[in-house]
Amino acid sequence: MDPLSEVLSLLSTQSSAFAGLKAGGDWAIDFPPPDGIKFNAIVEGVCWLIVEGVEQPIRLEAGDCFLLSRGRAFSLRSNLALPGIQSDAIYRHAVNGIACCGTADAFFLIGGRFAFGDETGLLFDELPPVAIVKNGSDQASVLNWALQRIAHELASPSPGNSIVVQHLGHIMLVQILRIYLAQEGNSTPSWLLAISDPRIGAVIQAIHANPAHSWTVENLAKVAGVSRSTLALRFKQKAGIAPLEYVSRWRMQLATRALKANHTTISSIAQKLGYDSDSAFSHAFKRIMKCSPREYREEAQSMK
Template identity: 45%
Template sequence: MDPLSDVLSLLKPRSHVSSGFDAGGDWLIQFSDLHERIKCYAVVSGRCWLSVDNVADPVRLEAGECFVLPSGRPFRLGSDMALTPVDAVSIFPPARAGGVVTVNGGGDFFLVGSRFTVSGQHARALLRTLPPIVHIRKESDQAALRWSVERMMAELREPQPGGFLVAQHLAHMMLLQALRLHLADGVGNQVGWFSALADRQMCAAITAMHAEPAYRWTLQDLAERAAMSRSAFAMKFKATVGETPMDYLTRWRMTLAAERLENSGDSVSTISFSLGYESESSFSAAFKRVMGCSPRQYRRNPNGVPFAPSGTNVARETQIEMTAN
């Protein structure tokens, strides 16, 4: 799979709520407690403001535009940011699929989309690699999402047998299409794994690591994939992704290992060899530095295990251990 598919597969997005929102008059709603959730919506009619925590300026949303909030941050949505916000819990019913929630009689603004929950103990770390807001503005790009939005509306307004599954698949399509369009449109000077996918050279190197995580990649190998000199590649990768190529490779291997420890019966030895380590001890040492515990401890109790910050320098020692064994 490609890197975007790899990460979204590990997040295991599951449509928790696919619904519509119809508002009228003046309103402002605060959405909190969104840990490990992704929101993907399209504005069908009307306009509103969107403000996400730790993002400097509110975003104006117009009819036809789509937006994705992949980072799980609290946000506010409303007709006027100066109003006193109302907590979403007091407006929206308990999580359910389908239906339309109405505020102030509706009629001025209509939104349709889905909220995803994601699973896996490393979900939080992976969500941090995605941008806080993906905003699709171009009319040509919006057309790519129009069919999914229209079908979603039909499923909500005219329930049919199997409608829940249809809405779920449509929501997944909306999420993937929005992220693709965001990458194609360019992501500016943002730093991080997701932003790097928009760079042809960096994407080539990341794709190679994802395609063959067990391969004994060297800095020179990856630079050649990016068609760059080794020094220029190393500098650009660090500036674009936020960590060195070898640190990224090690962290990706440990993410794959954590997934298998949690969801398969494969032995630690089998996992270590499949990821390119010639000894279980070298793999276990690398895993502990990245994940904060041994592979066996993680398998027994993955809940709450900390994922090391992106700046953790684990790759150099891991490469030495892999070479020595």
């Protein structure tokens, strides 16, 4: 399994929601900070996007998408000078998940939201507050197909509607991440940038394939086919952290999933992740997760 698929499969989706918006005439809507990761795609028309903490408004056209990776309030509007109404005022009257504002004849947007558990940091922490995906790339054709299918499912509910929309939403999320990575100018260190680099991506895939291995910078450099110094520099440039720090963080991603399952002993988890003793595992876990494995498990169980 490739690293992106693996990380997405590890994310525990606590909730998800999908909705549409039709608007027309003069309109402006203010949205509260989303709970989780939110993406919207413009099916028809144009609008302005304003995101809390982002200096300039962003003009969006049909086929454009945006992904909000932080819990920040945002606004959508036809005219920047208009005062906004609260989104609850129109979404409470939504029919089949589609809300209407104004004349509802010039603009159509599909939105999705995923609320994940606490494993999302690896995937989303280094993304900008808003990631814009412009229409026009080759991969956008798959995104547009999923977009049209979600629009159809929302407008014409049929048996199995919810599961179809959820899977299409996952397809859209992956495509948005792929297209964002393919755009020029995305050079801020992040996990997504790292896996898109052939050499660093190969290193990450090797770590994921055998997380319990006694990895060193030297043997990871052999996987990449470069010197130790080159790997250390390039990994830091792409991922924002050192190679062995990534090994530790990935092990903790796997550890938290195992601890939540509650059917494996802490000693067994430590051994499966390559730690020689429970104390070594506990020390590594505390350094990254800021609590002991036992405390993490107890907290996870209390949340169920």
